[in-house]
Amino acid sequence: MRILVELPTWLGDAVMATPALENLFLAYPEASVTVVGSYVATEALKAHPRIKRVVVDRTKERGWRPLNLYRLAKELGRHDLAISFRSHFYSKMLLTLTGSKKRYLYKKTIDHRPSTVGRIHQVEKYQRFINTVTGRSDTPGALKLHWRPKRYDRPTLGINPGATYGSAKRWYPEKFAETAAAFADRFEILIFGGPGERDIAGDIERALRNEGVSNLHNLAGETTIPQLCEAIGGLDLFITGDSGPMHIAAAYRVPTVAIFGPTRDEETSQWMNPKSVIVRKEMACAPCMKRTCPIITHACMREITPQEVIAAAETLL
Structure with missing residues (x-):
């Protein structure tokens, strides 16, 4: 099985998505995972052992973005499951252009109840989204990065x-x-x-x-x-x-x-x-x-x- 994940754009949001990603990986333990996203998001998460391929989205940098998205989609290729942690129209376009069988786009209004949004942590929002993908009822664990922390000589x-x-x-x-x-x-x-x-x-x-x-x-x-x-x-x-x-x-x-x-x-x-x-x-x-x-x-x-x-x-x- 091949899974495509478009990461959140911002560094902090990408880190907050890691508990949901961990549960996604647990739901599909044999899947080959490709991630695509901003430079900062992909750089932060690329050390994860389950991520096999990393592609930086540079479609905003120059030229006509829809054409750039088409080219990026062809570079990414078809996947069995394509997921975006972004709610942008261009994210929907990207997933569609890959021709992937199943496609899921994050929605900011979790459970279609906008009044609840301000009371839910972003980590929980991302987990709820992934639960709609996997059909499971997972809860988010701690944030997780795979870069080894530096050891300092002094406090x-x-x-x-x-x-x-x-x-x-x-x-x-x-x-x-x-x-x-x-x-x-x-x-x-x-x-x-x-x-x-x-x-x-x-x-x-x-x-x-x-x-x-x-x-x-x-x-x-x-x-x-x-x-x-x-x-x-x-x-x-x-x-x-x-x-x-x-x-x-x-x-x-x-x-x-x-x-x-x-x-x-x-x-x-x-x-x-x-x-x-x-x-x-x-x-x-x-x-x-x-x-x-x-x-x-x-x-x-x-x-x-x-x-x-x-x-x-x-x-x-």
């Missing part, structure tokens, strides 16, 4: 100030720096970030060095996705916003302080990480789920203090 704290989704999810560099400085006598400090987050990571690095902190390394834009997984997986403490790296940390059960503002923590908090603490503010305008603050104040993040985050971290140590 190490990771700081992740970025959030690809938008600026509204980002806490402030000066606050991250103040928080990290409070732990500099006990931990080596690593600053994480993607290529587009070098500026904010650089601001944190400069602020820390101005405070005399020298035991730090700025890795923003310097790691591959596998290296990012390995580096986060070996941490002793992680302080982050709602982001893909936050879910990587959950997969390795890293003690984590997660700072939430405009997003729903009941949907996207760390899944099954017993050493996770959420710091957030109760506000009438939150969660707004916007990429940028619609009322400019950004109060849901601005009012979170370094002292609150430090206190939350101390409960994990």
Whole structure:
């Protein structure tokens, strides 16, 4: 049997899909699995021993996308079962063009009851979707990645100030720096970030060095996705916003302080990480789920203090 899986686009969503994927693989133990998706999603999951083929979807990069999808579908070929964790029209087109016998597309309105969506974690949504594929009643286990965590010589704290989704999810560099400085006598400090987050990571690095902190390394834009997984997986403490790296940390059960503002923590908090603490503010305008603050104040993040985050971290140590 041949199974095709289109992964979620975002890194964090791809990691949150791993419990559902594990149950899919258990339901079809002899199947040969091909995954297709964004570069970051496929890079994070390609180490799984059940995945035999990985194809990066580059259909948005240049040219007419429908034609690119046709070419991608022919490259992928026909499968006995084709599944997409995306609900986009182009995902439906891709699965159709492969000519696969059975095709399943994820729907954001789980069980066709939109009112329940805000109360269900994304991991559970993905599992419900896969249950419609397999006909089973599986429950999701823990997040799982197959990159080996790095071993550090000294206790190490990771700081992740970025959030690809938008600026509204980002806490402030000066606050991250103040928080990290409070732990500099006990931990080596690593600053994480993607290529587009070098500026904010650089601001944190400069602020820390101005405070005399020298035991730090700025890795923003310097790691591959596998290296990012390995580096986060070996941490002793992680302080982050709602982001893909936050879910990587959950997969390795890293003690984590997660700072939430405009997003729903009941949907996207760390899944099954017993050493996770959420710091957030109760506000009438939150969660707004916007990429940028619609009322400019950004109060849901601005009012979170370094002292609150430090206190939350101390409960994990």
